[in-house]
Structure formats: structure tokens, C-alpha cells
Amino acid sequence: MKNFVKALMSLFFAISVTTSSWAVVMVSWGGAYTESQKLGYGDPAAKKLGIPIDWVDYSGGLSEIKAQIAAGAITWDVIDVYAMDTIVGCDEGLFVEFDFDKDFPPAPDGTPASQDFFTTMPSKCAVGNILYSWTYAYHDEKIGSKKPKKIKDFFNTKKWPGKRGIYKSAMHNLEIALAADGVKPRKGGSKLYEILETDAGLDRAFNKIKELCEDPNGGCVFWSAGAKPPELLMQGEVVMATGWNGRFFNAEIGEGAPLKQVWDAQGLDYQYMSIVKGGPNQADAMKAVAEMTSTHGLAGSAKYIAYAPWRKSSLKVIEAGEPWYKDGKTNMMEQMPTHPNNTKNYFLVDPIFWADNSTEIGERWEAMKAGL
């Protein structure tokens, strides 16, 4: 009996050692998003390269990986991160710096990778994955006959009384507050950040949010997980909620919920992949990331969720393959945050501004929330 237990334990140990030593561990945000990544480019890449990829969920932030590195027991290889976190992680030396054109394959027509991506990367440790958007949505049946169309309507509690669901941190909220207060974002949204850099501008944005949250006809519910906004809307906890366009799309098209998105003053934001320095499987991780962010890899994930691929060449693949969505009848291009219909008024979330100011603004934001 004892021998049997011993044999069993050594077997488990052997299995755990071997599987962990050759599967690439990819850490992402879970839910519909991880599903799209896994089906869209994870599984195909794993099949092609013969490298298994394990998917692990996390809720953002770099504390886990920092702790793993500090303890010398790194178990993550690739992390799906915000722009700001690639900057901080690169500065802290947590991530591998890329040699961009050498590490990533060119587009099918030969355009080098650095030209094929929409913009330059915020740090040397980042490779673009998807473009997503902060929009707001409402419940089509509960909202009444008049439908909100502009960002101003999100703050209009006279016409649409009821609570609003907003993100738990200041990010994105201050931008839409200014946009709703009449600031034209200008192309790319640089005007918003210029104003937020000044004290008066910051006050203006904070007051607008505070007004909404303290309004007896309004009020704020703060969400943190991406799955929450559609849920809050469906339960009727809020009349409108900001959220990520892919999640709204998933609820609306994927699950047939009566939600409608408003694209006015949408905040375009990027999602990146970074490779952990000294991860258990760094070489394979590099291969897997290069394959997943290739033209066909990125186009693949758009089959499952309405986030835009970062490569221009991937958009061509989608356009040629419409209807691209997995149900075989929905055209994906018009659901993309980058579609011309949706970009009439938009801003780009500025990672440098937030990397700079997030602590002080964060403290002020928390102080405001505490005083509500």
C-alpha cells in the first residue's frame, strides 16, 4: 500500500514537471475574451507549432508576476496586458524586450511587422494584440422610446433617470466626462489629455462625474470585471453602463440580449502581449506569441469577438472572408471599433498620461468615491 502511494505520488510529480516544462502558460482576462483568444489563435498556433498552450485567468495588474519573479518561482510565460502595464513592466525589467522586425513575421505581402501594425508600441516589451473600445450601452426595451445617441446623453439624468454603471477607476471616466462637457476630443483625443493635464481641467472632469454620481435621479454603480456591465444592464440595476465593446457585442449578437451600444466618443484602447523575462519556457513562448500575432492569427480571434486585430493585413483577411463571425451570418467589419461608422467621434486612451498620473488621480478618485 505504501509503495503504491509512493508510486502514485512520483507519477503525479512526473506529470506535473513534464507538463509544466513544455506547455506555454498564457495569462489573460478570462470569459468571452479568453475564449476568443483560445479558439481564434491559441489552438491553431499550438497545433501548428506543436507547443501546447495553457490558459490561465487573472484580473490585471502586475503584482502576481512581480511576486513570482521576486520569489524565483515563475510559472507564467506570456501575459495579456494593458498598455500602461507594458510600460511599467518594461521599466521594472519584468518583461523581455523585443527586436520587433526580427521577432515578428511580416505581413503576407512582405510588409515588415513594424509597418503592418497600426501604431508604434508604447514600450519595447509590447506586441499589439487587439484594439478594443470603451463604449456605453443601454437596454433597448427598458430605456423607453427615446434612445440615447451621444456621450452627452450618458450624463443626462433628466431625460433618462436611473443609475449609470461606470468603471471603478478614473481611467476612461475622466475622458468621457470632458467629452460630454463639450470638449471636442480632436483627432486621437489629444485635446482631452491636454485639458486633463491642467488643474482646472481635472476639476472640470471630476465635477462632472461627481455631479452624475450625487444626482438623486442618477447615481453610479462601479464595475470592475468586464462581464459586469451587460449583467447590470440585463438585471436593470443601471439604465446605461460603460463597458468594453466586445463584451457588449457578445451579449447582443452572441447571446441575443436586447442591448444597444453607443459609439459616440468611444475610447479606443489597445491590448498587448508581453513575455515574462526568465519564464519557464521563454523560447517556446516567443514562437507562440509570434504565431498568435501573425496576420492570420489575429484575424482568427475576430471570428469570436468584436475586437479589432492590430495588424492592417488582418483586416484584409476578415474583409475577404465576410461574414466572418462564427455564426456565419454577421459581418464583423462594421462591429469593429475601427469601422468608419464608429469613429466619427473617438479618442485614443493615452497610456503615457495614465502611467504618469494614475497614482495622484487615483488617490483623488478614491477620495471622491469615499465621499459619495
Added chain:
Amino acid sequence: MSSETQKILTTGGIPLEESLKKVEKRNKIKAFLLVSPLLFFLIIAYISPIVSLLFTSIDDRMVTNMLPKTFKAMKQWDGKDLPSEEVFEAFYQDYKILIEEKRHGKLSTQMNYEKNGFKSILKKLARKMKKFEEGNYKEQIMAVHKRWADVEYWRALKRRAPTYTYSKYLKGVDMYENEEGKIVEVPEERRIYKILWLRTLEIAFFVTLFCFLMAYPIAHLLATLPMKYSNLLMICVLLPFWTSLLVRTASWMILLQQQGIVNDVFVWTGLVADDSRPEMMYNKTGTYVAMTQILLPFMVLPLYSVMKTISPSLMRAGKSLGGTPFITFWKVYFPLTIPGIGAGCLLVFIIAVGYYITPELVGGASGTLISNQIAYQMKSTLDWSFASAMGLMLLTGVLVVYWVYNKLVGIDNIKLG
């Protein structure tokens, strides 16, 4: 007499006392050797990580060592106007070395904790510095970004000069040391930690109180009912205790939210109108309700174990001596349960003060505690030294409560079962 006892010898000719001491000493060493692996394990795996993490809250050697020349040059500077060319040159030289060693990223993170806006100007400087000409560094650095000409940023730099600092502790109570060395409060709109400390104490206190008020009758019933009923009741107490914390928290969310079951019942019975459903979730109320329910067993069990040992004949004796039911309860029963009350209250209060997951999920904006802020510093800003400073403050607070309790009631009086 005493000289005679000294003469008692063992067979080996050694005085008995000495021989006994020797054996005892050997036994002590043996005992110590037996526990030493565990002790060693505890020190390595438990105590040393905690101590080293707490140590980071005062340790600022990293920044001090990064800019040695700058801090030396800054000694002469009074912090009133912009520093002299000498300081700028020293900073340029220090920073150049950091860029070569690829350590400048870490400096930018650290300085951004001290003063927001540092990150981008340090990065910009790193890019522009490659083209710098020799001499007149003050002008060249100031031309990179207007913030370099702002004296506030240089003051922030000077604040990071000492090797060890207590600034994180000041920050934990919304204060900082200004350029004149005075400790002052931060601007009003950024004061957050004091509010959170007070709220944490308030919520922990009331949760303890509610738990006590509810647990006392339950524990009394448990201890006095006949076995077949009390067993059933015991299961009712223990079943939620064995259920996952997250499940219990999520159940409260389903019950109490505005479109939740409790509100539905209210509307259905006509207690409230459909459009004025009370808010019982994502605020302080939610935190109170969920935490009280979750921590209730921690109060019931110690109370029960103490009440079980109180003989019913004591109450009967009290009554036969002429006491009313209330007097006998107050004079006889209640004092005997104090050890259980002490244990339960201390247990619940200490757990409540550091509670994290339930307030995070149900607290919304007005029901989150200091532990949520610590988690935020750990996770989002990565300012671990600040997080550990607040952690130590929380730990000290708990120890103070423990000390006060010991003074008032005596820790020997605690009875967990």
C-alpha cells in the same frame, strides 16, 4: 542540614544536583532539536518573508544608491528656488550611468510614486540626453520638458535622498514632510486614507456588535436546548460556516441587489414602490449584512463552548435566593460568559478589521475598507513599500486592540473552547 544535602553523590561521584542539571540540559537540547526543523521552517517560510516585506516600507537604499552624486550636490541646496547648475550636472551624470545599466526604468517608477508626472519626463530625458552637449546642463535639461523647470520635482527628488524613510507611514495618514521639514497634510481633495482607517474601525466595531447581539441568544439556545434540537441548530450554524466564502457573498448579492429577491418581495407585498427600491447592496449596508452573517459562527462557537460548561443549577440557585430572572441572568449567568464574549469579540473584530474579499465584492464605493486600498497598492500601482507600510499600521492597530483587551479583561480569561 544544607551541607548534608550537598553531599549526596551519584554513583559516578558527581553531586546529584549537577548530574540532574546535566540531564535536564541534555533533555532540553533534545527537545529543541526535535522542534528545530519546524522552527527553522517557520522562520524561513513564514517570519522572514513577512519581516523582509515590512522592511521594504522604510528601506529606500535603491534610490539613494542610484543617484549618489546628485544627492551629494543637493546637500547645499535649501529647496527654495531651482537647484544650481552643479546639481543638474550631477544628476545628468548619475542618470547617464543608470541608462547605460538599464536601470533608469526603475528610477522612473520610484520617482513617480513620489511625484506624479516624473515617469514621462524621465523617459523623455533619457531619449533627449543622447544629443546633449557638454556644459550648461541646467538649461539643456530644463528645455526637455517644462516640468524640469518646476522646483516641486526637484524637491521630490531631494525627499528620496535618505537611506531609510518613514514617508510611507506619513502618506498612510494623508500627510507628508514639506521642504521645510514640517509634517503637513496633503491637499484636501486627495485625503483618502484617514477616511478609510476610520471607516474600517467603524465597520469592524459594528460588525462585532451585531455579531454579538445575534450570537448570544443563539449560543444560549444551543447550550440549553435538549440534544435533538440543539444538534439541528448546531448544523444550521455550521453549514454556512463550511460553505465557501464566495458562495455566501454571492448569495447576498443575489438577495439584496436592487432587482434582487428581497426587494422583489418588498415590492410584491406593497411595502415599497417599484421605482423606489431601497439600496442594500454595493454600499455600506451590503458590507454590514454580508460580513455579519459570514463572521457570525466565529462569535457563536466560543460563546457556546463557554455556556455549555455553565451548570444550570447555578441559575436555579440564584432564583431560589430570591433573584428575578433578569437579576440572576445579569449577576450570575452573564459574568460567567465573559471569557467567551472576550474571545468571540476579539476574534470577530480582528478578522473584520483586515477583511478583504467581501467588501471588495459588495462594498461598492462607500463600503470598502483599508485592506482594499492595500490590495490596490499591491496590484495596480505596484508600490509595495507603501502597501507594506499600511499593512504594518494595520497589524500594529490589531496588536493595540489585543493589548488594551489584555489590560481590561486579561488575556488568560479568553476561552475558545
